Every structure is written in C-alpha cells, then in structure tokens.
C-alpha cells in the first residue's frame with residue numbers, strides 16, 4: 001500500500017477548515033435515526049463493509065450500541081440530529097459542505113400509536129409530530145444534502161417507508177391513521193422528487209424494511225417478523241441494486257415491488 005493510501009485510510013476522518021472531509025476511497029452513507037432498531041443495524045453493517053458512515057441520532061451519547069460501533073470502527077462518525085429540527089439539519093449540511101454522500105438514508109420514523117388516541121378523540125398534535133418526522137424530515141434532509149448527494153458517485157436518496165402506507169394493501173384492517181397516512185405521503189413526496197431529480201442522475205428510492213421485531217413493534221411476536229439485523233442486510237441489498245432505472249419505485253426488503 002502506498003504511503004498516501006495508507007495515510008488516507010488511517011486518517012479516515014480529517015477536519016479541514018471547519019468542514020469535515022472523509023476518506024474518499026470508500027462510499028459514504030448518512031443515516032438518520034441510528035440510536036436503535038433498524039437504524040443502528042444499518043450503521044453497523046455499512047461500517048463493517050468499510051463505508052464512511054455518518055450516523056445521526058437524536059442523542060448519540062446515550063445510544064450504547066451505537067457508541068460501541070463507533071469505538072470499533074474508525075470509519076463511523078456520530079452526529080446529533082433531530083430530523084424535525086430544520087436549523088440543525090442546515091447546520092449539519094454546512095458542516096459537511098463539499099463532502100460527497102453516496103447514500104442519504106432517511107430511516108428515522110415514529111408510529112405515533114401511543115399518542116394517537118381513538119377516533120372521536122384523536123390527538124392532532126401527535127399527528128403533526130408524526131408528519132414532521134416521517135414526511136417533512138426526509139424532504140428537508142433531501143433538500144439540505146442534495147449538493148452532497150449530487151457530488152457523489154452513487155447519488156442515491158433512499159427512504160425507509162412501510163407497506164402500511166400502501167393504499168392498495170389496506171383491505172381488512174382500519175386504524176393507524178397517523179402512521180399509515182404519513183408513509184403514503186412520504187411515498188408521494190419521494191415519487192415526485194424522483195422525477196425532479198432524475199435529470200441530475202439522482203436516484204430516489206422507497207424501501208420497506210419488512211415486519212421487524214424491535215421497539216417499533218414492541219409486544220408483537222409473529223412468525224413473519226424478522227430481526228433488525230436481517231432487515232438491515234436485506235435493505236442494504238435492495239439499496240445496492242437501486243439505480244436510476246428504478247428511481248421513484250416502492251420496493252420491499254425482499255426486492256419485490258410493493259403496491260402503492
């Protein structure tokens with residue numbers, strides 16, 4: 001290995017004039033919501049592949065598993081980010097100005113189920129929170145980090161959605177108004193964005209991660225459920241295969257298309 005290459009590898013993270021530059025040999029992924037669940041596994045698996053990982057979380061300091069990943073992998077940077085805080089998103093984008101980001105991975109999400117209440121007594125403040133997190137957050141992230149994605153090799157903006165947002169799939173069970181409508185809205189926002197960004201060679205993807213056994217589905221234990229590890233590796237495989245020819249499509253973790 002040449003001295004230059006060795007230095008680049010060892011100095012995976014370098015601070016340059018107040019902005020951050022990562023090693024350029026490997027692709028870079030920025031992931032939201034990496035404190036737990038699918039997000040922490042996405043961070044771990046991209047880190048193990050040797051990618052530069054910008055792992056964002058509301059409170060990275062209190063996310064023990066995430067801290068362990070960062071300790072074990074020099075290619076991981078932890079950043080505090082609440083995706084409903086637009087000033088913080090802009091500040092993070094300013095910090096990474098000029099840094100190519102191959103995959104912007106909008107993973108953070110909430111169901112709002114605990115706060116929703118029953119029809120007749122719905123808690124609309126909770127609805128605002130779900131929409132701010134699941135729909136507006138990913139759109140704002142895409143806006144703020146577009147120059148980073150455009151400057152990268154892979155040029156992908158990938159959003160973790162849900163088949164709960166698939167109108168075509170909802171046939172027998174009602175309820176879930178806040179979460180389901182937020183994912184349906186996310187699908188439309190990103191479908192629309194995919195058309196706008198296609199001329200720049202940017203792929204916008206929607207991936208559902210399967211029915212995953214984690215805090216999100218607490219209390220459920222069904223045979224079809226998969227672990228966060230299984231989900232993350234399936235999602236990464238789908239992202240690897242996502243290219244401009246598929247932009248704007250809604251793909252399950254299995255690689256099959258999902259109905260809108």
Ligand SMILES: NC(=O)c1ccc[n+]([C@@H]2O[C@H](COP(=O)([O-])OP(=O)(O)OC[C@H]3O[C@@H](n4cnc5c(N)ncnc54)[C@H](OP(=O)(O)O)[C@@H]3O)[C@@H](O)[C@H]2O)c1
Nearest residue numbers: 033035036037038058082083107108109162211212215216
């Ligand atoms: N689990 C499933 O079966 C399933 C199925 C379909 C889709 N999904 C989707 O998969 C994604 C990940 O869900 P999960 O299963 O990993 O859920 P989870 O275990 O509940 O984790 C959710 C993650 O999102 C973060 N988050 C919530 N609000 C945030 C905000 N305002 N800013 C930044 N981060 C925020 C949480 O951070 P804190 O620790 O700070 O709360 C946590 O890291 C979500 O988009 C979800 O809708 C999950």
